[in-house]
Amino acid sequence: MPHPDLGDVELTAVLFALSDPARLELVRLIAAEGPQTVAQCHTVDPDSPKSTFSHHLKTLREAGLISNVPHGRERQISLRRDELDARFPGLLDSVL
């Protein structure tokens, strides 16, 4: 699963990824609680179809906001906070 170099990510792509209520809520969850499994992430929007939720994770990953890596038998979703803060200073702080 590819993860972009933050240096290649445009600010507008990050803003778009954060402009959906379910995606913003998910980023806030991970920022507050630390890395989550995919199943835990889905609790922010439990009524959404799995395909919609997978698309949200993809949008966040492609915008450089999250990493999605194997962790035991699960996949773990983490916020790329340090890299984001370095690339877009103040942005996450202002939306979390």
Added chain:
Amino acid sequence: MPHPDLGDVELTAVLFALSDPARLELVRLIAAEGPQTVAQCHTVDPDSPKSTFSHHLKTLREAGLISNVPHGRERQISLRRDELDARFPGLLDSVL
């Protein structure tokens, strides 16, 4: 032309309004140069059709980012900076 109360504007609507390159560029222009006429605003994306550009102004206005008011025979576009900074501290600073 209606302008929302910033208290009624959702953060996600502001993030979406800023997630388009032409709209972000326009907000940066007004932040740097002060209020602009509609014709001056159009210079950030001169090749876009007038209808597209009008839609950009509408999206920014409805998200509470700009005001669009008569000024002599023109209309003047201004950034609602103080109100935005009060409602979403740090957000504009992080994207300008």
